[in-house]
Amino acid sequence: MLPVAAPAAETTTAAVETFGLRKVYGDRVVVQDLTLRVGAGEIFGFLGPNGAGKTTSVKMLMGLARPSAGSARLLGRPLGDRQARQQIGFLPEMFRFHDWLTGEQLLDFHGRLYGMSRAERRRRIPEVLQLVGLPHSGGQRVRTYSKGMQQRIGLAQALINNPRLVFLDEPTSALDPLGRRDVRAIIARLRDEGVTVFLNSHLLSEVESVSDRVAIITHGRVAAIGPMAELLRRELTVELRLGAAEPDDLAELGKLVTVEHVDGARQPTVVARVPDDETIARAVDLLVRRGVPVYGVTPEHRTLEEFFVDVVGTEGTESR
Amino acid sequence: MKALVIARLTFREAFQRKLVWGVLVLSVLFAVLYAYGFHLLVNQWHEIQTRRTANGNNGILTYDVLASNMVMLGLYTVNFLAGIMTIFAAVGSIAGEIDSGTLHAIVPKPLGRWEIVLGKYLGFASMIVIYIVAMVFSVVLSARLVGSYMPPSVVKGTLLIVLVSMILLSLTIFGTTIFSTMANGVVVFMLYGMAMTGGLVEQIGTLLNNNTMINIGVVSSILVPSDSMWRLASYLVQPHLAVSFTGPNPLGTTVPPSMTAVEYSVAYCVILLLGAMLVFRYRDL
Numbered sequence: 001m002l003p004v005a006a007p008a009a010e011t012t013t014a015a016v017e018t019f020g021l022r023k024v025y026g027d028r029v030v031v032q033d034l035t036l037r038v039g040a041g042e043i044f045g046f047l048g049p050n051g052a053g054k055t056t057s058v059k060m061l062m063g064l065a066r067p068s069a070g071s072a073r074l075l076g077r078p079l080g081d082r083q084a085r086q087q088i089g090f091l092p093e094m095f096r097f098h099d100w101l102t103g104e105q106l107l108d109f110h111g112r113l114y115g116m117s118r119a120e121r122r123r124r125i126p127e128v129l130q131l132v133g134l135p136h137s138g139g140q141r142v143r144t145y146s147k148g149m150q151q152r153i154g155l156a157q158a159l160i161n162n163p164r165l166v167f168l169d170e171p172t173s174a175l176d177p178l179g180r181r182d183v184r185a186i187i188a189r190l191r192d193e194g195v196t197v198f199l200n201s202h203l204l205s206e207v208e209s210v211s212d213r214v215a216i217i218t219h220g221r222v223a224a225i226g227p228m229a230e231l232l233r234r235e236l237t238v239e240l241r242l243g244a245a246e247p248d249d250l251a252e253l254g255k256l257v258t259v260e261h262v263d264g265a266r267q268p269t270v271v272a273r274v275p276d277d278e279t280i281a282r283a284v285d286l287l288v289r290r291g292v293p294v295y296g297v298t299p300e301h302r303t304l305e306e307f308f309v310d311v312v313g314t315e316g317t318e319s320r
Numbered sequence: 321m322k323a324l325v326i327a328r329l330t331f332r333e334a335f336q337r338k339l340v341w342g343v344l345v346l347s348v349l350f351a352v353l354y355a356y357g358f359h360l361l362v363n364q365w366h367e368i369q370t371r372r373t374a375n376g377n378n379g380i381l382t383y384d385v386l387a388s389n390m391v392m393l394g395l396y397t398v399n400f401l402a403g404i405m406t407i408f409a410a411v412g413s414i415a416g417e418i419d420s421g422t423l424h425a426i427v428p429k430p431l432g433r434w435e436i437v438l439g440k441y442l443g444f445a446s447m448i449v450i451y452i453v454a455m456v457f458s459v460v461l462s463a464r465l466v467g468s469y470m471p472p473s474v475v476k477g478t479l480l481i482v483l484v485s486m487i488l489l490s491l492t493i494f495g496t497t498i499f500s501t502m503a504n505g506v507v508v509f510m511l512y513g514m515a516m517t518g519g520l521v522e523q524i525g526t527l528l529n530n531n532t533m534i535n536i537g538v539v540s541s542i543l544v545p546s547d548s549m550w551r552l553a554s555y556l557v558q559p560h561l562a563v564s565f566t567g568p569n570p571l572g573t574t575v576p577p578s579m580t581a582v583e584y585s586v587a588y589c590v591i592l593l594l595g596a597m598l599v600f601r602y603r604d605l
Contacts, residue, residue, distance in 0.1 A: 064605040065605065
């Protein structure tokens with residue numbers, strides 16, 4: 001292999017890369033500086049309060065809006081590249097389809113736009129209808145679908161071409177809890193197939209349950225980005241139920257962890273922040289060596305919601 | 321070519337509109353009434369003939385002039401209905417789909433934005449061409465079967481009527497890449513109206529030998545050449561006798577626009593279509 005192939009090989013492992021993407025409407029800066037990287041095969045959660053520029057960012061990546069500055073690569077190719085678009089699926093946030101078509105006709109139309117042959121379309125349409133849970137509704141007009149069914153057909157449209165990269169903008173906004181679970185299952189299945197999913201959602205629990213990595217954006221920039229486990233592990237709370245601890249013991253413990261509060265004097269319950277799981281083990285070891293009985297250790301991982309609130313603060317509640 | 325996928329959908333979508341069906345129903349009604357009208361004309365002519373023979377008076381009015389005027393009226397109606405249908409069908413074809421979000425799922429697909437514009441254009445154009453050909457056929461058929469009259473240059477005339485609708489389609493498609501559906505409707509109808517009024521002013525100017533009025537007509541047909549192309553069509557589908565007998569009139573002309581005007585009109589369509597592609601290319605959705 002030629003040595004020049006090395007950097008190319010590295011870029012192909014990124015499904016999405018943006019470099020200082022910026023969008024200004026008039027004098028309103030909607031996206032300030034979006035720089036992020038999504039690895040191939042990742043489920044990537046894209047989060048942020050309303051007005052943070054999420055949808056505009058997705059629009060720029062999907063060629064619906066022109067970046068005012070910056071650049072981006074999808075599947076290693078520059079924005080707008082047809083070969084890349086061939087392998088990308090997109091469910092827009094504001095989805096509305098030609099509702100006079102039947103579900104099958106709609107999928108057929110979108111399949112044609114991808115240049116799929118008749119045989120391919122014939123094989124793939126029942127497949128995606130099955131996947132999104134509409135196996136028997138393909139013959140009905142989209143107009144007669146419920147909102148949830150329309151979102152499902154939208155999802156089917158985004159998957160018709162067996163994409164390598166899928167952008168889902170609020171894919172569950174019209175779905176009931178069962179429908180949401182279905183979508184989570186579909187995303188999990190896409191992950192198994194090695195598809196990269198860029199998930200833009202304001203439903204934190206949903207993002208938390210499926211995403212490998214997340215980015216939180218505020219005011220049009222990335223405020224936090226990283227693997228989900230890492231972001232949430234960064235600060236871990238642990239609750240220790242102890243028996244007959246002396247102040248000395250607690251003081252020693254305090255050197256290892258950050259004690260937040262202590263309830264009860266004789267048999268105290270200590271709530272402490274720890275940097276990682278390893279520290280919990282060392283804290284328990286310390287207590288046991290000092291002869292303090294440890295009745296219970298309950299680590300509490302932070303939820304994405306707590307993390308989100310920390311990052312975004314209360315600023316996000318003020319709409320811009 | 322992906323533009324054909326869009327064209328096919330656009331063609332089918334047009335029939336989802338009540339307005340298009342409305343025009344189609346009216347058109348069938350028109351075709352029936354028109355045939356009946358021609359029948360009345362023939363009867364009337366026979367009466368005139370009988371009276372003339374009785375009076376020994378050989379007037380200069382011939383049957384061909386009357387029949388030709390009748391054909392002109394029919395074709396004008398076809399031209400007008402096709403124009404209205406064109407504008408209404410295409411008025412919100414881009415702006416409306418941006419607002420509704422339909423385009424959001426189409427633009428990211430592997431096709432150029434210009435293909436979307438071209439596809440829509442072709443979809444509407446094919447619908448209108450079919451409509452015009454069918455309607456002209458029904459008018460000429462009535463003339464032939466009921467009135468035993470065959471107008472000259474029917475093919476050229478039909479092509480020009482198609483050109484009239486293509487001018488309006490180009491204008492409407494260009495407008496819908498810039499304006500909202502409502503604003504586009506207002507703008508295009510105003511221009512269409514202006515072209516018709518300009519043509520009328522020109523005819524009156526010709527009658528009165530007033531150069532200013534003629535120039536108003538010329539300028540209006542440069543801005544929107546739809547009316548002048550119709551007048552050329554009407555000039556061609558009448559025998560010379562009928563043209564000179566009728567003289568300058570609201571629906572026709574005695575001074576036909578030149579071949580250059582036709583070339584200008586075709587270029588006008590192409591430039592507006594390219595303009596629409598260019599505007600849409602840079603538009604944020």
